[in-house]
Amino acid sequence: MKKIYNILFALIAVLSFTSCSNDIDEVFDKSSAERVNDAIAEYKTVLTSAENGWLMKYYPKANTKYGGYNLLLKFGTDGNVTAMSDALGADTKATSHYKLEQSASIVLSFDEYNKVIHFFSDPANPAGIGNNGKGMEGDLEFRVLTATADSVVMLGKKRGTKIVMTPMAKDADWTETINQIDDLEQEMQFPKYTCEVNDVKYVATTSYRTITFTSSNAEDGSTTIPYIVTDKGIEFYKPITLNGISIKGFNYKGGDNYEFESSDAAVKMLGVVPPISEQVISGDWFFSVANMGSYTQTYWNAGNEEVSKHYSPCNYAVFTTSTFDGYAGHWGILFNVAGYGSFIDITPTIVDDDHISFACPGKFGLNGQYFYSWGQMYMIYALTGDEGSHAAGVAKTYKIELLEGTTKQPSSIKLTDESNPNNWFVLTTSMPESLF
Structure with a gap:
């Protein structure tokens, strides 16, 4: 009898196992490779079905320190993608290959050079x-989290930044879209901004596409957030909280007060047009030796000749605020020498609305100390009068004249040494073709 029971138990176990096995087979009726191929095919259908392409909100670098950019992408069934962006403007469009593949998850990869897309990942930007x-x-590979006809959400494979794509309207013109964004960005640019949140005042400044709000209450410190430019204003990478109020971004209203309004209309921000002397130290201003006085040219040419003996000629020079890792926030001259940076701190002092003085404190970032000793000291001497001692009180004062643009958006200014009319130079907001 015991033997019969054992046989029955064994038979029941076999039948139970068989039943479970059938359930498993019904659930997993395809191999993992087949399921991956199906997912890839499904995602490709989503990508290629957007008749007028996609608008990608792209944030390079893990800490998003350079802000966000708009990429327009049209994916073809032939494996090619056409791209345009607000970083390079509507005049630049490029087509290259893309692919979807399995790599721990489905990954969208831009695996062929594309001038528009690789702008954000090129090691020599x-x-x-x-x-x-x-x-x-920036990333070139993105893990697809979700993909529907309404949106595609991804994460940068290396940097981990969140990337969202939404379909372009069928009747939207790419060139008009990019031009509208670029034009609005220019219109919204101010050296600084002010806003008030529940009786607390903030001053805001921008660098690339990040904005920093500094509270009038010293204990509150500053809040920095990256943003992307939209057709209405600026949209933050994620909401920020200022004095208890959550803000997702601002729409630009304009008017005499250059007014911005938060997305929910709870907070207003105003663009501020400061004196031109303040604007010298709040933007990027490029030098050109062709637009210098005879005295200034002599020293800049001598400096470049010496630097060339040690390394290579200077490609460009710009008054700017450093954003380099470990040296952010310093203001001075950034020289580019064959792709290498040389940052020399300059101490500006605003004398009045149209006068400013410059001194050299003897502080250097990147390779600045080397290039300074190799010849860039000549350029600094022409600018500040400093012969290398970096002594207090050694400075030169300049009168500033507006040459091109407006007081709100100057594009070209001339600075003339008050003590030497032959020591002058023109600064522009656009980079010249060459420094020399």
């Missing part, structure tokens, strides 16, 4: 943004 050898540190 064409606009000189970022550290040499790193550039803007």
Whole structure:
């Protein structure tokens, strides 16, 4: 009898196992490779079904320090993608290959050089943004989290930044879209901004596409958030809280007060047009030796000749605020020498609305100390009168004249040494083709 029971138990176990096995087979009726191929095919259908392409909100670098950019992307069934962005403007469009593949998850990869897309990942950024050898540190591979006809949400494979794509309207013109964004960005640019939140005042400044709010209450400190430019204003990477109020971004209203309004209309921000002397130290201003006085040219040419003997000629020079890792926040001259940065601190003092003085405190970032000793000291001497001692009180004062643009958006200014009319130079907001 015991033997019969054992046989029955064994038979029941076999039947139970068989039943479970059938359930498993019904659930997993395809191999893992087949399921991956199906997912890839599904995602490709989503990507290629957007008739007028996608608007990608792209944030390079893990800490999003360079802000966000708009990329327009049209994916073809032939494996090619056409791209345009507000970083390079509507005049630049490029087509290259893309692919979807399995790599721990489904990954969208831009695996062929594309001038528009690779602008953000090129280690030698064409606009000189970022550290040499790193550039803007953008991703070219993205893990697809969700993909529907309404949106595609991804994470940068290396940097981990969140990337969202939404379909372009069928009747939207790409060129008009990019031009509208670029034009609005220019219109919204101010040296600084002010806003008041529940009786607390803030001053805001921008660098690349990040904005920093500094509270009038010293104990509150500053809040920095990256943003992307939209057709209405600016949209933050994520909401920020100022004095208890959550803000997602601002729409630009304009008017005599240059007014911005938060997305929910709870907070207003105003663009501020400061004196031109303040604007010298709040933006990026490029030098050109062709637009210098005879005295100034002599020293800049001598300095470049010496630097060339030691290394290579200077490509460009710009008054700017450093964003380099470990040296952010310093103001001075950034020289680019064959792709390498040389940052020399300059101490500006605003004398009045149209006068400013410059001194050299003897502080250097990146390779500044080397290039300074190799010849850039000549340029600094012409600017400040400093012969290398960096002594207090050694400075030169300049009168500032507006040459091109408006007081709100000056594009070209001339600075003339009050003690030497032959020591003058013109600064522009656009980079010249060459420094020399």
